[in-house]
Amino acid sequence: MLKQVYIILNDKIIYHRSYSKGINASLLINVYLSIKSEAFSSIGDEIGIHDFFESRILYLADRDLNLLFLFVLGFSDDIETAKPLIKRLRNKFLDSFKDNMANVDFAAKNEEIKVFVDEIQRNFRVKISIVGLSGVGKTTITRLIKSEEVPTEHIPTITGKVATIKLEGVNLYLWDFAGQDQFDYLWEKFMTGSDAILLMTDSTQSNIEKSKNFINISSKAVPFARIAIIANKQDLPHAISIEEIENVIGQKTYAMVAIEPGSRDKMIRIIADLLDLNPDVSPLFKPIFERDMTAKNAQKALEEGNLKQAVMDFDKLYSLCNEIGDESKATEYKKKADKLRIFTI
Amino acid sequence: MLTKRVALVGKPEVGKTTIKKVIFEGEDPNELVLFPLEATIGIKYSVHEFMDLKISLLDTPGQSLPILLKDEDKQLTTFENTGAIIYIFDYPTWISDSQDIIDDIKSLYEINKKHKFEAKLILFLHKIDLLIDKKIGSKLDLIRKQINRQLELPEDLTIYFTSLHPNLVYTIYNAISHTFSTFSEATVNLEEIIKKSMQNLTKTICFVSNQDRNLIVQVSSTDFDTSTLYYLYERIYEESKLSGETISVAKFISAGPKILYKLIVDLSSYNASFKNLLVFSETLQEEDLNNLVNNIKKALEQNSI
Numbered sequence: 001m002l003k004q005v006y007i008i009l010n011d012k013i014i015y016h017r018s019y020s021k022g023i024n025a026s027l028l029i030n031v032y033l034s035i036k037s038e039a040f041s042s043i044g045d046e047i048g049i050h051d052f053f054e055s056r057i058l059y060l061a062d063r064d065l066n067l068l069f070l071f072v073l074g075f076s077d078d079i080e081t082a083k084p085l086i087k088r089l090r091n092k093f094l095d096s097f098k099d100n101m102a103n104v105d106f107a108a109k110n111e112e113i114k115v116f117v118d119e120i121q122r123n124f125r126v127k128i129s130i131v132g133l134s135g136v137g138k139t140t141i142t143r144l145i146k147s148e149e150v151p152t153e154h155i156p157t158i159t160g161k162v163a164t165i166k167l168e169g170v171n172l173y174l175w176d177f178a179g180q181d182q183f184d185y186l187w188e189k190f191m192t193g194s195d196a197i198l199l200m201t202d203s204t205q206s207n208i209e210k211s212k213n214f215i216n217i218s219s220k221a222v223p224f225a226r227i228a229i230i231a232n233k234q235d236l237p238h239a240i241s242i243e244e245i246e247n248v249i250g251q252k253t254y255a256m257v258a259i260e261p262g263s264r265d266k267m268i269r270i271i272a273d274l275l276d277l278n279p280d281v282s283p284l285f286k287p288i289f290e291r292d293m294t295a296k297n298a299q300k301a302l303e304e305g306n307l308k309q310a311v312m313d314f315d316k317l318y319s320l321c322n323e324i325g326d327e328s329k330a331t332e333y334k335k336k337a338d339k340l341r342i343f344t345i
Numbered sequence: 346m347l348t349k350r351v352a353l354v355g356k357p358e359v360g361k362t363t364i365k366k367v368i369f370e371g372e373d374p375n376e377l378v379l380f381p382l383e384a385t386i387g388i389k390y391s392v393h394e395f396m397d398l399k400i401s402l403l404d405t406p407g408q409s410l411p412i413l414l415k416d417e418d419k420q421l422t423t424f425e426n427t428g429a430i431i432y433i434f435d436y437p438t439w440i441s442d443s444q445d446i447i448d449d450i451k452s453l454y455e456i457n458k459k460h461k462f463e464a465k466l467i468l469f470l471h472k473i474d475l476l477i478d479k480k481i482g483s484k485l486d487l488i489r490k491q492i493n494r495q496l497e498l499p500e501d502l503t504i505y506f507t508s509l510h511p512n513l514v515y516t517i518y519n520a521i522s523h524t525f526s527t528f529s530e531a532t533v534n535l536e537e538i539i540k541k542s543m544q545n546l547t548k549t550i551c552f553v554s555n556q557d558r559n560l561i562v563q564v565s566s567t568d569f570d571t572s573t574l575y576y577l578y579e580r581i582y583e584e585s586k587l588s589g590e591t592i593s594v595a596k597f598i599s600a601g602p603k604i605l606y607k608l609i610v611d612l613s614s615y616n617a618s619f620k621n622l623l624v625f626s627e628t629l630q631e632e633d634l635n636n637l638v639n640n641i642k643k644a645l646e647q648n649s650i
Contacts, residue, residue: 027511034376052379053378053508053509053510054474054510075475219440223440223441224477226477246483250483274479302595302598302604303584303595304595336603339604
């Protein structure tokens with residue numbers, strides 16, 4: 001996925017857009033200064049790649065103008081697809097600003113640049129694969145996200161379906177695969193190129209055991225993709241708890257009741273959380289942003305010995321996490337609040 | 346000064362020389378990630394001071410690892426009189442080819458036993474910044490158990506998880522400090538004292554830091570939740586970046602999913618190599634922690650007489 005875009009002119013960042021967590025601006029300037037000489041040398045290609053910890057940087061330099069375009073990508077991204085897109089960004093940018101670059105106030109032009117950067121980001125089809133055995137609720141949730149009618153009968157999916165989630169500037173493509181056992185050999189192929197894998201389970205013992213296989217397939221097909229478990233049908237009486245599922249499969253698990261109306265927003269928030277999407281990409285993500293801010297405040301309060309504030313923050317985090325569908329984190333925060341509460345009396 | 350030999354081994358491009366350059370030669374890790382070093386040719390020797398020790402470091406070429414594992418003469422020159430053999434492997438290779446790594450480690454174990462080098466075999470799983478996970482503490486814990494299970498050796502090997510990522514660079518300093526400190530007599534004695542004092546305690550862990558604020562001793566009770574360790578290291582490192590006073594203010598520390606009671610005490614009056622004794626517990630509160638610290642101090646006093 002295209003995590004970030006930076007445009008650097010004369011050693012200054014004149015534009016940057018973050019779709020998800022990548023390299024923060026202060027670190028990036030150091031990275032830029034390091035690759036600068038290579039990027040602007042008169043020998044070699046104008047496009048280059050640099051791996052920097054968990055990100056892959058694609059850059060395009062315009063030597064004459066002392067201008068550099070940077071894409072911060074993930075390891076699952078196809079560089080050959082990205083190359084023409086960074087060229088397109090350069091071309092669009094130069095079309096608009098080449099004539100008067102020395103005098104342009106780029107801060108004021110932010111909205112204008114955002115339009116074509118968003119257009120380019122949309123070409124990086126963010127692929128989220130929903131996998132899992134037959135009947136766990138994959139199609140129900142995909143239909144829910146597309147806001148189609150939710151089927152009450154289980155009609156098995158043949159091959160796959162793709163649902164698009166349109167957010168501001170980012171499109172997420174949800175791939176729903178067949179869960180039928182006979183299509184085993186296709187899963188690895190379908191999962192290739194995914195930025196994230198959502199493994200859905202119906203929260204029954206046997207299903208959870210069998211679902212472990214998907215983790216093996218995904219570590220072969222997409223070793224650097226984020227994975228999360230969606231434990232569906234948590235409303236049924238014998239549903240296995242989130243904590244238990246996390247212990248058995250060894251991956252972060254979110255609670256879900258796909259047939260409930262609030263689930264669409266919950267699902268989108270889970271995907272946002274999983275991909276570390278920037279909160280300003282959609283107003284839906286406000287609880288995620290609030291959660292991150294409150295967690296920082298709680299930490300600070302604890303460090304300063306301000307227990308009353310820490311307890312309040314942890315209580316707030318408990319309700320925010322429930323809102324997002326992150327049950328295990330919510331329970332964690334409640335335990336923390338309770339532990340400290342005794343000392344505030 | 347006691348001199349100890351330490352050898353760095355591992356596959357090519359795993360990060361042996363980079364780690365050496367960052368820790369011992371003050372190089373910028375970000376630069377080395379952007380512009381990787383060339384392959385090491387031939388063993389590189391260097392000598393460094395660490396607390397009351399002299400460390401003779403051997404940086405071996407990754408490309409020669411297969412030869413080293415087969416050639417007895419090479420093994421003798423490389424590992425004779427070695428105190429520690431550090432095998433470094435990285436997270437991406439562990440994901441794609443774990444069997445190959447397991448084979449390497451098993452070979453090193455056999456070589457160590459056969460020639461009676463009596464070196465400690467230590468593992469560094471490097472580049473963990475590439476493991477992006479919301480539950481990284483338990484993930485690493487799982488990997489640690491997985492590795493030891495696959496090795497099937499009579500004892501569990503010590504595994505450190507490391508990375509040169511700016512947010513995680515403390516992991517390298519911790520791993521190195523901890524490894525070297527096992528050779529320091531004063532440190533080993535201190536560890537024994539802490540082990541004895543902690544005998545009957547539950548869900549508690551003690552660390553000792555040196556003047557550079559790296560952790561050199563770690564003793565935990567058997568029921569301590571090891572998945573919180575990763576978060577604990579992070580918090581300790583964060584807090585030690587602040588001024589010395591702030592560390593002692595709060596009585597609690599938040600480490601991942603848990604809140605632990607904490608107590609930090611200055612030990613430097615007992616030995617210049619030590620700085621702070623840090624005690625964290627899920628269950629023991631202020632009084633019990635104070636008792637523990639007093640027991641440790643008493644034992645240290647008796648020792649120096």
